[in-house]
Amino acid sequence: MTRIKEHPILGVYPKGELVEFTFDGQTLRGFAGEPVAMALRSAGVLIHRYTSKLRRPRGIFCAIGRCTDCVMVVDGRPNIRTCVTPLAAGMNVRTQYGVGEEK
Amino acid sequence: MLERKDLGGYIAAPDDDLIVCRCEEITKGEIRHAIHDGLFTLAEIRRFLRAGMGLCQGQTCGRLVKALLARELGVAPAAVEPATARSPVRPVEMRVLADNQERDDG
């Protein structure tokens, strides 16, 4: 279980409403307002994109919007930093290949 | 003053294929090659290889490239001039940049 149910210091985490979104067409659930990357990690998704040159997988690295490794195609827009983009119901999240969607 | 002297022949290292710049996927070997080709400053390495010029603007690899350059040149990392800071320090969409009109609700 990736989500921490109760933390010894922080207790129970305040979370938004449980919403549905799609990842590469598959329906997943996460909490509204949490970063897209957290909802994906909780659903077991680690690979956010494949790089331009070497086509290597990348995922979360810094988790605070600096390294830009976790970018994906969100609602049709490429290079969206999923670690700092809040999840909203119905979001269309896709694995990024190079600088855009898979051709 | 920086005399662009010859660093001697390039000797391949076993870890030359290690990625240094994650955004632009630039390897240690490419950077070492560039240094031996006379690119003695971070600015030149950035311009020549795009190392540190990707989406994150060198926030992750800046220190690694600097250390690599210092080692090849035989100087302390602190003696290597860092890359110039540029705005915007975070990526900004053109439509957002274009909309810089004053608003009361800011």
Place this chain on the structure above:
Amino acid sequence: MKRYDLIVVGAGPAGLSAAIEAARLGLRVVVYDENARPGGQLFKQIHKFFGSREHKAKIRGIKIGEELLQEATDAGVEIMLNAAVTGLFAEKEITARVNERILHRKADAIILATGASENMVNFPNWTLPGVIGAGAAQTMMNLHGVKPGERILMLGSGNVGLVVSYQLLQAGCAVAAVVDALPRIGGYGVHAAKVARCGVPFYTAHTIVRAEGGDRVTGAVIGELDKDWRIISGTEKHFAVDTICLAVGLSPMSQLCALAGCAMEDDPAKAGYVPVVDKYGETSVAGIFAAGDVSGIEEASSAMIEGRIAGLAAAHRLGFLDKGDLDARIAVQEKALAGLRQGMFAPGSRGKTFTRTDEGYPLSQNLLRKGYLDAAEISAYPGITPDKGLRPVIECAQNIPCNPCQDACPKHCITVGGTDGNITALPVFDAQKGCTGCGLCVASCSGQAIFLVDEDAGEVTLPYEFLPLPQKGDRGRALGRDGQEVCAAEITAVKTAGVFDKTNLLTMRVPPQYAMAARFFQRES
């Protein structure tokens, strides 16, 4: 263009402290922060802070964040979140991205408190999903309640690596090992000890050889380093982990200072490229100040003081505080800062090796290499008396700036630094003062280094910050300082109290001969 007296960039400990001081003196202050929550790293720092009472010692970072926010709000500070400052231009003009537009704002003074960014280290396969920064782990666990992985290898044993390793354990993850290329642990011994007693092995003078895995991390290989930083062949060890966490230091995030045209210097003692500042934190550009990690990496406690100094100095520059008042107030802050900047972990001690404490006690080499005090070493320290019977055993063996144990004891049994109040001195226990075994010192110790020991009763009381909390009557194993099983143990008491602030006191019964060895409890699974 909207103007302020003072613009602060960064709502972390330095920025908020600066804003509070300035706003209390009547300046119109705005703080911009790119994050959705203010507080900087404070909201990820769930451990109790070191330092002294006046500077929020033994209060958890998250709580300090809340307090600073409240103080800032009360002082009338405007805080803009999700507001990334993207540039700094002539005439102290900033541009900030807020939602879908760029704001242009000017002020008569600017305080840059942008903090630090994590250093990274590269090794084969370091780009695989599952290799993350320690800050990422902290963000995932403590802000979002998501475990970064199930089984983690930590690279780096500075305070960040140690604190995050402990937080990973608290979040329910397993930490396979803590690895550091240096021949000694970089962070506080007390932080290492609380990780080691949970059974996490330390590998100093080791580095990562490679991450393993096809499209995500499935393992890590480490190896021992020789004096020339080369891996000694044959020393490679494999760990089956799904996450590799990098905690190899921080660098000042000083791009905005450079953009503003501030004179910069690359100072290894400050851990990177920093603006040149005077004693008020003012840069070479009049009216632009820098405070906190951006002007040199230190602990959050120091950042808060630097912030206060810069806030006061900005107020003086704008005529809200006269020179006499400024100097008087700065003097108080500087004294506190000097107190924090002593000892083997002070910024001025970077790169130096110590063999003895300030008092002349030999430093525990086992603590530096393995993360725990050896039984043979502990009797040397002044917090550990040879007496028998109920008493605190203070396993505090390094000069770190911290004294809450002294304040916690209602009987004044514990002193730190004697009359000169040097807070980096080792705590001294005086049995004559009449310890009652109340346990307040155990709960107050930010390093979780104090235990109540009673050989007569065969009981050890230890601080415990994990879930599920054991119950009276639970049976299990007592673990030693090295995390290895010492003997069987049974919980005889569990104390929780508001004043303990979530550090629970577990009392376990062990055979008396193990009372000085048993330091952790593991329930039978």
Place this chain on the structure above:
Amino acid sequence: MVKNAADVVIVGGGIMGCAAAYYLAKGGCSVIVLEKENAVGSGGSARNGGGVRQSGRDPRELPIAMRGIKNIWPTLAEELGVDVEYCQKGNLRLGKTAAHLDILAGLTRKAVDCGLNVKMISGDEARAINPYLSQAVLGASWCPTDGHANPLLATLAFYRRARQLGARFISGETVRAIRKNKGRARVVAAENGLYEGGTIIVAAGLGSRPLLNTVGLDVPLQPVLLETLVTEAAVEMFPQMLGTAAADFYGHQSARHGSFVFGIASGYEPFARAGFPVSSSGAAAAACRNILSYFPVLADLKIIRSWAGWIDDCADHVPVISFTDEVPGLIIACGFSGHGFGISPAVGKLLSEMVIDGQPALDLAALRYDRFGIK
């Protein structure tokens, strides 16, 4: 020969200096290049949109541009051993008003007179070439043999190859004066030493003017602020070089990398102050508004970096490439006025011809230093 002596001393390690050094070294000359910044190519060479075009140029410099595009650019990558990202897929110079079209038509007429293949096309024809153009575009000039390249790479490629051929480069060395010996330019006095050259080439951008003043010459240069922006990499969209009749932006997409590079005139230049920070807070906004008015489709594209610098604008916006009567042994190459990059390989070649053959292969009389009547 003393230690700091060479056949040619070049003041200025920008693309002009580096290109000249390359062709000179290739021609067998010993060369010393002095650059005041720490990094080679820190002036206008690192601050331009990468245009390699003939269209829109003044007839006086057009032959240089045509020579470069015909003879040098197509094989430059091979010659230097570095992919300089040269892409010859045409130049669209865009107009949105009738007045714009008049400007474009005038430029086009002049270029055609010089033998350039360039023509006026309608808005729809322009959109057929570049489907991302907005309906606001009424027409354009189209020159299919124009293109673009990467100025950062090209500068360093010339430097790298010149160095390999034995040219000596010293950066972080500020030149203070040129000194004459027996009537000839002979010595370059720099902060850290004296450099002696059989020929001295001044290719120091804006710094050329005060330097020439030290031997009693003047060239009317003034600083103009140039701002450059680069975007994140995007999917391949279009290969043309872009410019506008309104001169409100220019730029292109790098075919190899996918990022766009734009240069701009924000309209603030006459009022811009020298100093630091150089970038003005409004320039990027102005640039984006201008660009989006032609290419609304780029709205979501992110700017990741912008930078600015002062270029050497000549009184008549055309460079000086010239020997001097008063100071034999001195060659001037400055005043490229913001459009030097595209002609830089050809200029480097011409400079080498001036040194080695004693005269350039093209007639450069119209680019003489004394055309302003202020010698």
